[in-house]
Amino acid sequence: MVIVMAPSASDNDIAGVVAHVEAHGGQAFVSRGVSRTIIGVVGSEAVLETLGADGLPGVADTKRITAPYKLVSAANHTKRSTVRVGGVPIGPDTFTLIAGPCAVETPEQTYASALLAKRAGATILRGGAYKPRSSPYAFQGLGLDGLKVLAEVREATGLPFVTEVLDTKDVEDVAEHADMLQVGTRNMQNFGLLQAVGGTGKPVMLKRGLAATYEEWLMAAEYIAQRGNLDIVLCERGIRGFEPSIRNMFDVSAVPMMQILSHLPIIVDPSHAAGRRDLVVPLARAGIAAGADGVMVDVHPNPEAALVDGAQALTGESLDELAQAVTTLPALLGRTSAAHRAG
Amino acid sequence: MVIVMAPSASDNDIAGVVAHVEAHGGQAFVSRGVSRTIIGVVGSEAVLETLGADGLPGVADTKRITAPYKLVSAANHTKRSTVRVGGVPIGPDTFTLIAGPCAVETPEQTYASALLAKRAGATILRGGAYKPRSSPYAFQGLGLDGLKVLAEVREATGLPFVTEVLDTKDVEDVAEHADMLQVGTRNMQNFGLLQAVGGTGKPVMLKRGLAATYEEWLMAAEYIAQRGNLDIVLCERGIRGFEPSIRNMFDVSAVPMMQILSHLPIIVDPSHAAGRRDLVVPLARAGIAAGADGVMVDVHPNPEAALVDGAQALTGESLDELAQAVTTLPALLGRTSAAHRAG
Amino acid sequence: MVIVMAPSASDNDIAGVVAHVEAHGGQAFVSRGVSRTIIGVVGSEAVLETLGADGLPGVADTKRITAPYKLVSAANHTKRSTVRVGGVPIGPDTFTLIAGPCAVETPEQTYASALLAKRAGATILRGGAYKPRSSPYAFQGLGLDGLKVLAEVREATGLPFVTEVLDTKDVEDVAEHADMLQVGTRNMQNFGLLQAVGGTGKPVMLKRGLAATYEEWLMAAEYIAQRGNLDIVLCERGIRGFEPSIRNMFDVSAVPMMQILSHLPIIVDPSHAAGRRDLVVPLARAGIAAGADGVMVDVHPNPEAALVDGAQALTGESLDELAQAVTTLPALLGRTSAAHRAG
Amino acid sequence: MVIVMAPSASDNDIAGVVAHVEAHGGQAFVSRGVSRTIIGVVGSEAVLETLGADGLPGVADTKRITAPYKLVSAANHTKRSTVRVGGVPIGPDTFTLIAGPCAVETPEQTYASALLAKRAGATILRGGAYKPRSSPYAFQGLGLDGLKVLAEVREATGLPFVTEVLDTKDVEDVAEHADMLQVGTRNMQNFGLLQAVGGTGKPVMLKRGLAATYEEWLMAAEYIAQRGNLDIVLCERGIRGFEPSIRNMFDVSAVPMMQILSHLPIIVDPSHAAGRRDLVVPLARAGIAAGADGVMVDVHPNPEAALVDGAQALTGESLDELAQAVTTLPALLGRTSAAHRAG
Structure with a gap:
């Protein structure tokens, strides 16, 4: 100092x-x-x-001259880390696609979404059972029933899954079912929740807060790491900006910066950043080209009927474009596709 | 729509x-x-x-054309609401000063701070027992012991107190001791916490999230209101901005805008907005002049030794200037001082 | 460094x-x-x-440790400066109201606006002859004819006037007619224009750029000062924010911060910050209470027919409220009203 | 409406x-x-x-429901436009690299930079003769002499060049020498300048303002187009953000959004966005992958001695990485390299 x-x-x-x-x-x-x-x-x-x-x-x-975070700092690790989710790696050598429905609505919709995800090249399923919604009048998710649906779909498809946990009281339930726990944007500085998920020993995906600086984001990761859990994947999902025609400002600079500042893997979520389908594939491509270790996207068999964020879910042609990007771009940057591997 | x-x-x-x-x-x-x-x-x-x-x-x-919040909307109330905290009103007819230490450190420091607060004209005490800190290495507060200190100081001074609750698991403890529960900036969209504090029946102070729009803020209040609790006071405490010399951007427009959009009382917290002592009094004055129903400030008997945010705590001369503003400005705008009143 | x-x-x-x-x-x-x-x-x-x-x-x-601006820095002046506009002071001891129509439309409308301005306590007239408009399809101002109208209204009312200059080619014309030249938000870093107005020897009002830091703003002032002209008044008029219901984010912290960093007078323009009439008076009050040396507002005899920014122009009742604030608040802060004085 | x-x-x-x-x-x-x-x-x-x-x-x-810009709107053009700069196309079918020194310092440095640019695959040279600098104490460029250096280097290398014009009084000089005129970030809403460059008939590169919405940017382009000049290339170069470790926030979403809203070509300038060399190549890759029609970067034979923005100039190894990206990525997206072609 x-x-x-x-x-x-x-x-x-x-x-x-x-x-x-x-x-x-x-x-x-x-x-x-x-x-x-x-x-x-x-x-x-x-x-x-x-x-x-x-x-x-x-x-x-x-x-301050030295970073106020230690365990997650690049300064203290000679190489970047790989985190394994149900055997699937997320890290510097591979590229991992995570896909699935924004919200679990029914077993059928979740299973159909998982098949779409697989077709696009995904090796991890995403899906929301507990949904944080700005409006108390909006659909809040199926909760524990949603977790069970995700577990069944994992059984049927072989895809491990990541799902969000919103409250410390649900951490145990979610950790029992899920392969990876997601801490969402609105909870990035919910320190009790960070400590609770850190204590489960399960991999954690930590989304960036809507107005979080890089330092604040890494300090939040440090809270998790302090509980002895370094299996943390950072996820850039757009920050608050002033442009009215897009939902959030996708900060692609976060990808190389997190790789300079931290040893943790960093992925991007272009679906929530854009909030509109026609931007998802271009932003996914941008994230991959900037060096992201993975991409997470919303898919839905029937976006028009989706209960949450249907406007941003990929389907049909746009999903094929994504599959194309996922197949070609990472290889150009020296990465292999992250399929399941023996741990 | x-x-x-x-x-x-x-x-x-x-x-x-x-x-x-x-x-x-x-x-x-x-x-x-x-x-x-x-x-x-x-x-x-x-x-x-x-x-x-x-x-x-x-x-x-x-x-959208109609607001997505109902219970807290001005459209559905003919007049602005008054919330009573331990008998002290916060509302359109009065002006209320809330003051105290950022964090409860010791009984002596808390008591001394409460006396400073009273001297400046405060009728409600503030003090943090559970502290949300960006760094896991920083002082996290005394927890339950801090609540007990605050209760003792209330006994000694007659000042009801407001204190932050960070986690649903602590809501019961905090509600048992405090006169008002504060939901902090980082938890503005911690929906489980909003519902839990809404369920206690105690008045709630809802601070604005660092990147929250007015609508998102009022939607968060709606979560509390949905539990049957309309005793909500909004608190503007600065939002994220791009200016490096101040900690947060104090959005004084939020004061008149909340009074246009909602019937809930609105106060300002210039201490956390500014992050530096020399701005606190000018920003407090600005908030009062814009029509705020109250002001909340940090005071400390010995700011240089404060464990949290000492740089922004008022003391000595700056506190006298605040007292001067609190005495003269609200009267000019037709408000009376909010002392304890028979309910 | x-x-x-x-x-x-x-x-x-x-x-x-x-x-x-x-x-x-x-x-x-x-x-x-x-x-x-x-x-x-x-x-x-x-x-x-x-x-x-x-x-x-x-x-x-x-x-950087030392500020990169010198001539306008508070570090190099023991006391804050007063700038005189046609004999009317703007500075630390007085409070100055500047009012007038956003755009000069006709002699009649300008004269009527000047009378409204006087009634509210204004001692300087504002009015746009050259208008910077985001849209090329919008009314661009009367140009030189507008300057002549302003000069006639000055003759009739005794009010000196400030008006914006947009282009170096117009600087001579504007300097010939106006008592003070305004450099607008969009031109804060138009360095050729800054140097040109600096060279006229006339007082300059420098509005803050929409995304300018305090340092960038003062560096822009330094460009003017380098031409030997220290008669500069800074004007906060709102910066870009993310809140959709207000046009700009009124940064009231700029008032005390400019007084810490610089010796130049600082005024506020709540009309352009808010973009809506119901916020103008509360924000004007906030600016005065924060310590502003003056306020500049739009007035119009018939806002519904205004060619530019009618939605923010004060008239009738709202103008009386402003007059009330201007009469009472500055005195409370130790300022006298800035009428014309012998230079 | x-x-x-x-x-x-x-x-x-x-x-x-x-x-x-x-x-x-x-x-x-x-x-x-x-x-x-x-x-x-x-x-x-x-x-x-x-x-x-x-x-x-x-x-x-x-x-508003319809866009307030017409000539530059995608709604009124069935296909995206190609702009030719000294015979080199910038448009939907090709990919164009523009490179050169931030500022023209000497003939030798400019020539050496142009050779570096060519080696990396550039077909257009960039270089600043008139430099907009936040500080009046910083190097302001060589002016007309700089234009002559650029013209000589064009002669020697065959590269057409783009250079910034800051003031209407210099438009004629710049248009006489340059193949393309750049309007910089700080002048995006300098409407007199927009009209002046629009009147030259030369291609114009319009950089986005630091806080400009997409609509404001396209309205600025409309000012140029209204003078009968539709040879406009948009350039995203980073906007103001809150993250202290990067100079500007690179808004990669602007690439697909401009292609949805407008028919004009859109390129990216990762050098000015990042302000640091280690981000330039990742951001350039991101821009290309998002679909940009070109990239503009700073190069310098000896960045440590650069008079302006040396910290962001590519050289040696980083330049080779860029060349690699430029060779492989655009082809993957169906674009050919934009060499000089018979008009």
């Missing part, structure tokens, strides 16, 4: 900052410049997080 | 949309224009929320 | 950075920390702006 | 709106719903742009 003193800071102010740092268990190194004095601070994460030097007399600014 | 058809939409497409609306229990009214056809849809909230017309052939766009 | 080296930076890299700094005419001070080395750089503005150290081997990050 | 009346609107209000529409030369169609009345408006662009119905009594909201 660097503490920048105001031009008007007195020697007393500087001595006060040094004493404050040492009282909190850190070490302070003073560099006196021509117009300003800068104080470098060295100490453990706990020291830096609770230092609170901003309010001290004479302090103009404080700047 | 208005469904705008594409210029290329056929008669078949239009008939398909009408059939779709009717199959979902709504009524459709077709207006054929020169270059476009527009279909008006009338139906219940459940119909409109699950209609999913965006994906139908020939549909160019769909636009 | 502080250059932060990567943990992996070699001694060679560090020596390379030092050599680079010195070759560009700066001085470098190396501080070796436990995990990182930090290099402080001292030098003139020209050195710092052209250093380009980001791309050097071993460099992780570079951070 | 659709005018939505408030629930409380009277018959008088409705009649007033109809009369207002007709007085402005439009036609009004009234649809009375259960809770609301909706009025459809048909009329020319000039009617719709100057209608100003927002402020009328009883009006709750107005919504």
Whole structure:
């Protein structure tokens, strides 16, 4: 950490900052410049997080230099990690397609969606049993019954599945059935939930919050990792922007940046980013080309009848285009297709 | 709802949309224009929320006309509501100052903060027992012990208190001790938590999410209201912006807009918006002048030693300036000071 | 400037950075920390702006510490400045209302608007002769004829006027007629225009760009100041946000922040921020209470017939409310009303 | 246009709106719903742009349905356009790489950069002679001398060039030398400049403004088109976002959206979006995969010595990676390389 003193800071102010740092268990190194004095601070994460030097007399600014996350930082891992979901890898050497219905509605619709997903090249199924909905008047998902449907479809198709968990009280149920637990955008900083899913030992997909910086996102991952669980996959799904014609702003820069900052795999969800079908394939292609370790998309056998987000679900021709992209683009970037492998 | 058809939409497409609306229990009214056809849809909230017309052939766009929230809408209340917290009103006729430490650290610090709060004119105490922290390495609050400290300080000072609840599992404990439950920014769309606090019958303070639109915020309030609890106070505390020198963007327009859209009281939290002490009083003044029903600020007897957000806590001179603003501005706008009153 | 080296930076890299700094005419001070080395750089503005150290081997990050603007910085002025417009002061001791029609349409409408402005307490007239319009199909203003109308209305009412200039080719004409030149939001970084208005010697109102940081805004002011013209008034008029129900996000924090960072006067334009009449008075009040040196609003005798932005123009009752706020709020904050004074 | 009346609107209000529409030369169609009345408006662009119905009594909201741009709209062109720059096509069938130094510094540096550009597969040279700089203390470009250097390098290499014009007074000079005129981000709504470049008859590259919506961007293009010039290429170069570790937010969704909304070619500039070299190739790949008609990048023979934006300039290995992407990706999407062709 660097503490920048105001031009008007007195020697007393500087001595006060040094004493404050040492009282909190850190070490302070003073560099006196021509117009300003800068104080470098060295100490453990706990020291830096609770230092609170901003309010001290004479302090103009404080700047973190080291990242405030450790377990998920690229700095502490020589190579990028691979996470296995029911035997299917998500990581730097492979490319993984995850597909399925936004919401589990019926066994038939879920099974039909899983077949569509497979046809497009998916090796992991997605599907929502607990649905976070902005409106209390909207369909909220089938809950435990939905989990059972997903488990049956896994049985029938061989596809492991990922599904969202919304509340700490449901973590046990979801962990019992699912191969991977998803923490959604709205819960990225629901710290109790992060700790609970971290404690299950199951792989976790952590979606980015709608207004989360990269650092906040990785700090959320750190909460999971602190529970001893490093099987975390990050998922970029669009952030809040000002453009009215698209639902969210797909931040494709997050793909290379997460690979610079962290060792965790990073995938993209173009369906939720775009909110409209005609953008899903172009954005999926963009994510793959930027280096994503996987893509997750909504598919539906009959989008017009979907209870949730039908407007963004792929089907028919658009699904074939996706399959085409998934077959050709990752290979160009040196990746193999992520089929099931012996662990 | 208005469904705008594409210029290329056929008669078949239009008939398909009408059939779709009717199959979902709504009524459709077709207006054929020169270059476009527009279909008006009338139906219940459940119909409109699950209609999913965006994906139908020939549909160019769909636009909501009525607000998707009902219980908290201004349209359904002739006058703005007053919420009482331990007997203290928050509403259109009064002005209420809520103050206290960001986090409960010790009984002494909390008591000293409460005295500061009183001196500034506060009639409700704030204080965090459960703290949501971006970093897992930061101080997370005293939990249940913190609640007990707050209850003791209430006893000693006569100030009812509001405190944040982070997890559904803690709702019962917090509701047992606190006069008002706060749902924080990071949990604005934690729907299970919203329903749980709605079920306690205690007043709820709902902070705005970092990237929440006004509609999303009011939809979150609707989740609480649906549990039969209309004692909800909205709190603007800054949204994510692009300016690096301030922590959050204080959206003062939210004050008059919430009063146009909803009957619920609206207060502002300039401390968390600004993240720096020298902005707190100017932003508090701005909020009051814009018509806020109250202000909530952090105070601390010794901000330099604060474990959480010391840089934004008021003390000494800045607190006196706030007291001055609280005494003079609301009266100018026709409000009385919100002291304890017989219910 | 502080250059932060990567943990992996070699001694060679560090020596390379030092050599680079010195070759560009700066001085470098190396501080070796436990995990990182930090290099402080001292030098003139020209050195710092052209250093380009980001791309050097071993460099992780570079951070500016001193502000990159000088002439407009608060650091170099012991007290805040007052700018005089046709004799009317805008500055720290007074409060100035500027009002008038968004666009000059006819002599009659402009004169009627000026009378409304006076009635509300305005001492400077605003009015657009050259209008920047997003659509080429919209009314673009009367140009030179509009300037002449404004000059006649000044004659008739005694109000000096401010008007926007859009193009360097019109600067001479506008400077000949107007008492103050306005550089609009869309032109905040039109550097040729900034230099041209700086060269006229007339006071300049510099509106904030729609996505401008405080630093970028002050750098734009620095362009004007470099031409020897420090008679600059900053104007906050709303920035781009994500909320669909308001046109722009009124950033009231800009008022105290500009007073911390700069010695220039700062006013607010709630009409363009809100884009809707029912928000103008609350936002004007908020701006005044936050400490603004003035307010600029649109008024129109017949808003429904206005050619530009009629929806935001004040008239009748809303204008009286504004007059009330202008009369009472500034006095509470220690300001006097800014009438014409002998220069 | 659709005018939505408030629930409380009277018959008088409705009649007033109809009369207002007709007085402005439009036609009004009234649809009375259960809770609301909706009025459809048909009329020319000039009617719709100057209608100003927002402020009328009883009006709750107005919504545009048809796009306010015409000449550049996809609705009025059956196929996407190809723009030729010195004989080199930019359009739907080809893929075009544009590369060169951010700023022209010397003949040698420009020539060396052009050779690097060619090696990477570029068929158009970019280079800045007039540089828009946030700081008045930064290098502002060589001006006319820079144009002459670019013309000489074109002579020597056969590459046509694009260069930015900042001021209407320089348009003639730039148009005399350059093959394509660039209007930069900061000038996207400098309407005088748009009209001036539109009048030259030369192809124009229109960069997106930092906070411009898609509609505002296309309206800016409409200003150029209105002067009879449809040889416009749109360029996405990143918008303002909240993430501190990247300079701008690269909005890759703009690529497919511009192809849905407009017939104009769309390219991407990942160098200015990212502001850091390690992101340029991933973002270039993302842009190509999303369907961009071309990519524009900064290259420099010696980035560490660059006077402008050296940190983002490609060289050596990163340039080879780009060349690899440019060779393989567009072919996969059915595009041929855009070499010079007989016009």
